[in-house]
Structure formats: structure tokens, C-alpha cells
Amino acid sequence: MANGKKYFGTDGIRGEVGKGVITPEFVLRLGWAAGRVFSKQGRGKILIGKDTRISGYMFESVLEAGLAAAGCDSLMVGVIPTPAVAYLTRAFHCDAGIVISASHNPFYDNGIKFFSADGTKLPDEIEFAIEAELDKQIVTASSELLGKARRIDDAHGRYVEFCKSTSGYLNLEGLNIVLDCAHGATYDVAPKVFRELGATVQVIGVSPNGQNINEQVGSTHPAALQKAVLEHNADLGIAFDGDGDRLLMVDHQGQAVDGDELLFILAKHLKQKGKLDGGIVGTLMTNLGLEVSLKKLGLELVRANVGDRYVMEQLNERNWIVGGENSGHLVCKHVTSTGDGIVAALQVLCALRETDQTLAQAKTGMRKFPQVMINVKLAKKLDVLALPAVQEAVARAELELAESGRILLRPSGTEPVVRVMVEGEDVTQVKSVCGSLAKQVEQAVANT
Template sequence: MARLFGTDGVRGPAGTVLTAELALRLGRCAVEALPGGDGDAPRTGRSGGPVQVLVVRDTRASGPMLEAALAAGAAAAGADVHLAGVLPTPAAALLVDRLGFDLAAVVSASHNPWADNGIKLFGPDGRKLPDAGEARVAELVASDAPLPARGTVGRVAPLLGATEDHLRALDERFGDLDLAGRRIALDCANGATFRVAPEAFRRRGAEVVVLADAPDGRNINAGAGSTHPDAVSRAVLEHGCDLGFAFDGDGDRVLAVDGTGRAWDGDELLALMALHLRATGRLAGGVAVTVMSNYGFHGAMRDAGIPVVATPVGDRHVMAALDERGWNLGGEQSGHLIETGFVPSGDGVAAALLTCEALGSDALADRAAMRRLPQVLVNVPVADRDGAMADADLAAAVAAADAALEGEGRVLVRASGTEQLVRVMAEAPTEDRARAVVDALVAAVPGRR
């Protein structure tokens, strides 16, 4: 069996790769992988009774099918399953801890097209299962050995009021934020934020212009959301908004647009947040970002005296770095922005509200916290990505290019985690210089196809 868990859970085309049968087995094995239980007795949860499982999904057409299969598998292992329906992914990370669940599962493929779907698992602390936990679930899923007959089955029931629980948590965190007099555009990507995001901003007094808030199962992320910021940019200009935000399909990412229509990526928003939290005495230590973070972010934090640590790509790596250091802020250029004082997960709605808090009465266009360097990225198809990355001549070329840009920019050459590609990226003071560096490095990649 191919590797089950990727960088963000199990994901693939619904009905072919991610089937109902796989979802059922995942639900059962996720419960069986939990500690506790003896012999044929079901696992016990932290309350001392049956394991309690929370299930959240986005708006994809395949969501109800996979939700039902996942719930059936967990119930077959003796767990009680609570179906919260359509909610952003970070709501699962928040509620699994607040409401005392033992496990949360999110049925979503994030920013992927509607035909894909996925399953992410969260532990009782609201964090995604660590690698060891995912490996144990994957081992059980792949095993030919029969799973134990538990002798009892759990219950499956709707969890009423989960949307209000999420909104109440946002109210608690941002209760002092007053957005009266501000007109804000929100692109909900026809996804999981379509109810929560507009209501959260209206409760702060904002006049809200909402787009892509009519999910039909097949229009999630279609020409909308954080992967298509032009849509919210047009809405900001058309309706004279002060700013706008675009979420992805499951609501754990956000990008912003200022009043002039310019898009702000996760690095720029994170820099703004870091300076704000430091100024208000709420920044614990420094900021964790990934290796894809723009060089301009590092320069801005260096000038501000804020430590930065770079991790491999993926919000789980960012979260691990924050936990290791006791820091509370991190994120990715793509818009996964984590402020652990609220939830240990990227939360698009919370990040958008924190951006507004950082701005106060200022316009986003006037509050640039960093200068984003031009970035050029080329994906190079190769016959053997690992062999290419081990090539001594390529390593020497990378080192020379990096040394030439020292203090002005940087280069990053890495293998794709999922495809036979080598990703070549350079950042420099001008786009022409960045492109020249990338072109030279692409020519040095062995085994190009």
C-alpha cells in the first residue's frame, strides 16, 4: 500500500483513492490506535467512558458519504461519534480540547478542487496527530490481521450548537475588537467558512460584503478563495471596501487584500501580527516560518529584534517548532497562520480578525511591516528527484548562488514531496536578478526531462 498520510492527512480523489471503504477503516483504526482498553474491551476515553470522537467536514459533495463511513468505522470500534457538520478545520482543533473529545476528524481537502477529499486527524490537545500516531493508524489500516470484535458499538449523533461554540470562542478572543464603520469583503470560497466568517465580522460591527458563500458541493475553491485572490480584490474595488480577506475551502488559510486591491500573502500578514503582538506584550519569544518564507520577512524581523526559526514546509512542522520553543506565533506564506493563544492550528477567520486588531484604525496599505523581495520559482521535472538532489555539482552551484546573494536574497532548491520534481527558487532585489539565478540553477539540475 502506498504511503497513506501525506503532509496534511489522507487526501485524494473521492470515490477512487479516498473511498467509503477506506474512510470506514480509517475511522475504526484511528480509534483502535488510541491508548487504553484491554483485550476485547473497547478503548476508553479521558472521561473514563467510551472514546468520544468529533467529526467536522467542509462543503464537498463527497463529504456526507465520507463522514458517514468514518463515523461508522469509529462507532464499530466502540466510540461515540458526534457530527458537527460543516465547520472550518480549526473549529475541530478548538472544540476537541474545549469539549473534552478524545479525537477529532476533519473531512476536507482544503484548497483542492471539489472532486478531491481528505481526512485529517487531531488529538485531544487540538494538534494534528504526530508522525508516530499517523504511522500507527496507517499500520492498522494496511494490516491483514482482523481487528478485534469489541462486543459493543458506539452511538452516532449530531452535535448541536457547534457553529455557535466556534463563534463564541472567537467572541471571547476578539470581544474588544470594534470594526464599526469598516466595510470588509470576505471571500468564503464556497467552503467551510461561509457561515462563520461573515457572522464573526458582523458581530464586531463591520459592514460585510460576502462572496462565494453559496456552496453547492461542486463549487468549493472554484475561481474563489485564497487560491484566487483576484475575486476578492475586484470586490474590494467595486464596493469601496477598506480591505478584504479570502479563505480557502476548509478555512485554515487566509490572504488579505488592501483598499487598493493589492493582495497580501501570509508572510506579510505574519510580520504585521508579530510586530503588533510584540508591541502589546503578547509575543512569546519569536516566530516560526517555513523555508519558503520570503527573505524580506527575515530582514524585517531581524531589524525588529524578533527571533525567527525556519522549518520544513507544512503547518505541522511550524506547530512543532512553536511547541518546542514555547513560542506562540508562526505560519506559512500560503496563509496558514497560527496564534497558539487561540488555537494550535491555522485559523483563517481568527487570523483575519487578528490582522484587523493589528491595524487598529489604519489602512492595510499604509502598514507594510516588511518589503517582499521578488521571488522566482521553477518546478523542474526530473527522472530521479533524490538522485538530482544528491548531485555534487548541483550542490556546488547552489552554494555559489547563495553566497553571491548573501545579505540581499537567497536561493532554495528542494525536492518535491509528492512528485518527481526539483523546485528551484530564488529571491533577489530585482525580479530580473532572481530569474537569472534560477535559470542558471535549473541548467545545473541533472536528469532533467
Template sequence: MTRRLFGTDGVRGRANSFPMTAGMALQLGAAAGRFFRRDGANGHRVVIGKDTRLSGYMLETALTAGLTSTGMNVLLLGPVPTPAVGYLTRSMRADLGIMISASHNPHHDNGIKFFGPDGFKLSDAAEAEIEGIVASDIPPAAPEDIGRARRIDDGLGRYIEYAKTTFPARMRLDGLRVVLDCAHGAAYRAAPEVLWELGAEVIALGTSPDGFNINAGCGSTDPAAAMAAVRRHRADVGICLDGDADRLVLIDEDGRVADGDQIMALFARRWAEEGRLAGNTLVTTVMSNLGLERYLAGHGIALERTNVGDRYVVERMRAGGWNLGGEQSGHIVMTDYATTGDGLIAALQFLAAMAATGAPASRLTRSFDPVPQLLRNARFAPGQDPLATAPVRTAIEGAEARLAGTGRLLIRKSGTEPVIRVMAEAEDPTLMSEVVTEIVAAIERSAPAA
């Protein structure tokens, strides 16, 4: 069937507009409940977490109504990071986990992500089946089988204690000054608590959510405030999480930002040296820098690339039996510790490397020199397919010929809007800019947006 609701990471959109309405959340909850109660048995349970967006209250209530109407028992966690939902779904023997969040998006967006009983995000097939149930008549449970809902007070505490267990035993962060930007998001309580309890001096930013300020001028997508704070407080390192804390970027002591590629390079090399890197392989997406690929090859580490989206990284990792992967954007997936990207646990692994080596953040976050990379979006008229036109194909073929041996080209359609993303990497920045400009112009001429 054609998927209208689910994208690459659950259901997402503008709050109070399709599909992020209370009515659709109720239907999704009922459909998910029916999907997980196919055996007709009672006692099934679902955990629901959310970030700090105002619309989270509305969606949480609607999902709860839909789920309980089909007999599911709902455990409400309140504001917790996305990876906490994955962990608690499995830890609390729930049949389903739901996170209400639009991750790094502004407050006016929201989303619904589903986790299976193993703590991993649901497969495309499961999401398609739930979407099919949404479009059908969903029989309610009998009055005596309606589910119950209750708040869980210790869910966040459970996750905090678990996160601390991923930090090496007998190691401390005493004497380390850390700027921590929580993006006024889901980790505003958990992350400062974990770092402080492990001994760090924590300078916390983005810890006063008001329902509207999530990701606004802060966090992993806008680290300027944290960069300034690192320099002002002479901190050893800065850590910037996003709204649901499943990704991070790092800032060294000089105020320079390191993305997910640099973090993965460090982890892959260290894990390989310690014999911990399963299959001597790192899994990342087509967006990761060519410099990372060359660096890994120089250390005898294989690189597996997937489509964009941390769920596709996790699927490839599970299929290959590999334990480290992620995205340039800062999703770092370590299946030894978590079932999805976890910004806090990834930060702990980086801080452990600092503590173990005594090296400054600037050395650990500069494993390789990135190949110059340029990404531009080409908007086109809805309903058109510019990539099928002769002028665009000719421009792409010409660009590939010019980049041969010195760079690479990536063309991909957005899954949510009429946009084609054109990315090029090349040792020659002028050449890189020329080929991207030519392709974008060809796309816009072929199907000009209104």
C-alpha cells in the first residue's frame, strides 16, 4: 500500500495539522493497539514518552485514549529522551513503546515514533500494517476490557541509572568542566544529572523548557551559544543534544564544532584497537564525508553506507551483526548499549576517551580532514519528476564525469517535500560549487516551483 502517514522516522508534521492532529493520534493509538492485541489477550502494555513541546500534552492524551479503547494498558513516562523509550520498552516488558517528538524540528512540529518490544523502531512492514488498520474500521474492546493508564514516576530515574552503567567502572569525570546544551528538550533533567553524578563540573544550557523554546537558538542544530560558553568558561568540552536527545555534536576547548563523522571516526578506531568493533565495520549513511571513508580504510576498517535515516543504519547493523553506526548529523548508534541513537550515552563514551587518554577534545575530535562538501536544495513543482528529464540527466552525468576520481555526487529526493537534495564532495571547492550549481539550475529549469 502507499504510505501516507509514516515517513523515514514515524509520523511527523505540523502540530494541529494533518497528520499531527488529536483525531489522527487517537486513530493511530487505536490502530497500534489493535496491531499488538491481535491475539485478543488482555494485559498488553505500552510506554509513552514525550519531549517538551506544548503539543505533546494533546497527542499524549489522544494516543492514550486510542490505545486504552482497544484494551492496551498505558504507562506514561512524561518528558524523557527518545533512547529512554527504547530502553524502557524492553526493560519494562512492554509490547510497544511510543515517543512523541519531532526531534530537532521547531516547537510547532511534532511526531510519533513507534518501538517494538525489543526496543528497536518498528519495521517498514509493521508501520505499513498499522497504517492499513488506521484506514479501516477499528473494533473497540468490550467495556470490561478497556485498558488502564497511569503515570510512571521512576522511568527517568531508571534511564539515568542505566546511562551511568555505560560509563567505564572505576572511572570518574572529576576535574572536567563541561558545557552541556540540552536544547530545552527531553534530556533537560537527565543529562546534567548523569554528568554531575559522574564527577564533572557541569555548565548547563537549554534546561528551562516552556513548550515553545525547544531547539530555538540552541542544541545540536544551533551550537553558537554553547561555543561561546565553552570559550567564556574555559571549558574542556561542549556537548550539544537535540530536542529528543538522540543525537549530539561536540565542541572542543577552542570552541570548534565536531559532527557525527568525527565522533564515529574516534569510536571506530578506538573500538577496533580494543577488539570491540564487531566485524571491524562502521555503518553510516550516504551523507557521511569521503574523508571518513578514507580515514577508516587507512586503519583497516570497513565502511557500510545506507540510505539517510538512523533506522536504516540500525537495520543494516542488525543484519550484519555490527555494533557501531550513525549519521553525520550526530546520531551515534551503539547497540552494545542502546537500540537507537543516544546522544547522552555517546557523550559519555567520548568523555571516557578524554579521561582514559588525557588528550584534549581538540585532538580527539579531529581524526581526519573532511573533504569539502556542499549541499543545496532544489525546489520543484509538485507532481513533477525533474530527475527523469533529459537536461537534468545530462547535467548529472556531466558532473559525475568531472568529479571522477576526485570526489563524489549524491542526488536524493526529500521524503516530505518537493525538494531534491544535491550534494557534492571534491578536493577542488570551485569544481564542487560549479557542479552543484549546474545541477540545481537544471532541476529548477526543468520543473520550476510556483
């Protein structure tokens, strides 16, 4: 992998069930390896949660067996959002937390994510240590040292109370909301949070069957929520992804409000309250419109690499509190330790309540720039950005856009393509520049 690791990507280990490493045999070894690493300071204690995929039952069992073989105890919390595992890992003083989920991917994929004892993503050195153990033969601890497993029956209630507390127990009476839970991990807890805070709540995507997670619902398929908001004459809608760490919102007119626009609403509100110094962390894909709008507020936008891990690194380095991705993975560090769809939604609702604005009104201070992206296929592994012809083509395109646009060439981490992205004020110019640049990149690749 590009990060120098054999198995871990930017967000754990993920793939199609039954293929590659996403097999019962590998996950058993992964549980043992993690148990070995986390129990080196004594008897380890690991919290395990999952989303609604049918394969979660299988991987939950083998993970627990692997941990037990290494002498590590397991606390099982069942189906629960990924950020809930981060919170509960801290609350139960565990050595680590594990989530069985492939987030917004279809049901036939699955993966394993880890959290540290303080509810953050694992540092590189721990992931390298787990990988080192994975290459060893499993050695079962002696019988008196084997780990035990127990279920935590009140995990959902604890997380619901935590979410409510992050908003200062915001009063949502009089607010009509539609929630789309993607047939995923938020299907039970999210409606409880918003109803207990007083909102009138309509729900879709709350009937998981193990195979319908993210299927035409959730933050990656907003059409279902847009339709439901209009049908119910709701004030707004909130969609989560399969594991609950992302969100997308829909205003009363049925218009989608993405992560960049939600970041603008949060930043503007926190700035007005005197709680935001410095700026916001976005990514290479963050819309130029957000950068321009933040500048008008006297706030800086710093772009991290794509991935919430890199957003969090920049937030920690600068001691800033808010950042995220246009996909809706938002981090509110002043109230929690990781990206959390429910908590981020509540922070947006706090801003709307305190300013007495609708979602549509709150986002008007930001105009998204038109953005066009074309994928150029690669027949072989190639450092496209190092090709002189590509560098020259990018320089010419940047000259044409002048100060009114931005160009990004980004190799995909999952497909043999390079993404050519252009954004700017004029949509006609953006389309023209992107199309021309993509052809030049394609030609340069063909000539190597």
C-alpha cells in the first residue's frame, strides 16, 4: 500500500467479503494480532461494534475468538454507529475499539476499523505493530489467561445520552425532521436522539435486513430523502451513511446541503460566538467556494489529503476544532473525538436555532463553484503528475483560469485512474478547461 503498510489503508482494512483479506481466517488472525498488541501492558479489554451487514455476525464471532486466544477480553455492543464505538471505548476505559463496517460501501463489502483508547484513529506505529503480529503463527494463551466476552446491554442508551449532551440538550420542539438512516447502524439510535430532544421525526431507511445497507438510501443516495422531505412538508432532512460517521442534509425546498456547506454554517456560527480561532480544515476536494466564503469571514481554509485521518491530523497540529470533507464526514473536536454524523447534525441544528434561520437561509452566505471531474484510465501504474507533458498542460490550464479557478489531478486510491478536477466561477469555462486537460493527460499517458 502507498502508506507503507501491508494491510491497513487510510481507514482500516476493507474489501469484498470472502476475497483478499476479508475472510474469517484473516479476521481471526487480525483479532489475535490486535489482542497481542493491546494486551502487552497486561490483560487487554477491547470493545467491538458493527453495522447491519449480514457478514458482521461472522466477523464479530471470529474477532472475539482471536482476541480471546491472545488473552484479551471483549465487550460486545452489537449494531451501533462507528462514532459510538469511539465514545464507548473511552467511557469503558478500553484499550481499543473495533468496528466491523465498510461504511458507505454495498453490503457485500466489509471491513475492520480501529480506535485507540482515547477514541481516535490508531497511530501508525500501532498499525505497524499489529501487522508485524499478523505475520506470526497464532499461539493460544494458556487456559487461565484466555480472554472472556460479555455483552453491554445499555450501549445504545449511553450513546443516545452522549449525543444529546453534545448539543447542550438542545430543544427541538416544533421542528419537523425526516431522517434517512441508510438501513445502517443509526437506524435505532438516531430517531431516539432527535425525538427525545423534542423534534417530530419521520424516518426512512430504518428496516435493515443485512443486505439493503446503503441501497438507494443514505447520504450517498439523497434522492429518497429529498422526496420524503417534500412529501412530509418537513423543515429539513438528515441522511447518514451506513456506519453513521457521515451526513448530508436537505433543506425544506428539497435541496441537498453537502459537507462543504455544512462546514460553512458551523464555521460562521462558531466565529460569531467567538469560539473559532484560526480556521477550518478541509481536503483537496473541498469546493473553492468554501475557501472564498471563509476568507470573507476572516477565516483560513487549510487543505489536508482526502480522508478523515488527515483532517484530524491537521486539526490536532493547529489546535483547531472543526474540519471535514465535502462527503459529509465532519469533525467537531470541541464536542467529540471523531467524525460523527448525529453529533455534527446537532451542531448544525444548534446554529439554526440560535440564529433563528432555516437551513436554506443559513447556507446562502456560501456559493459553491461549479466543479467538473473526468477520470482518465491508466493501463499501468504510473506517476502521472511527474510527466513533463502533464505538468505543462496543467500550467497552461491554470493560466487560462487565472485567479478564478482551481485544478487538481489526483490518482485514485482504489481504481487505476487519475482524476482530473477543475473548478471555477464560470461553468462553461470549467467544462472546457477540464475536457481539454483530460485529453492532454490521456495523450501524455498513451505516449509513455
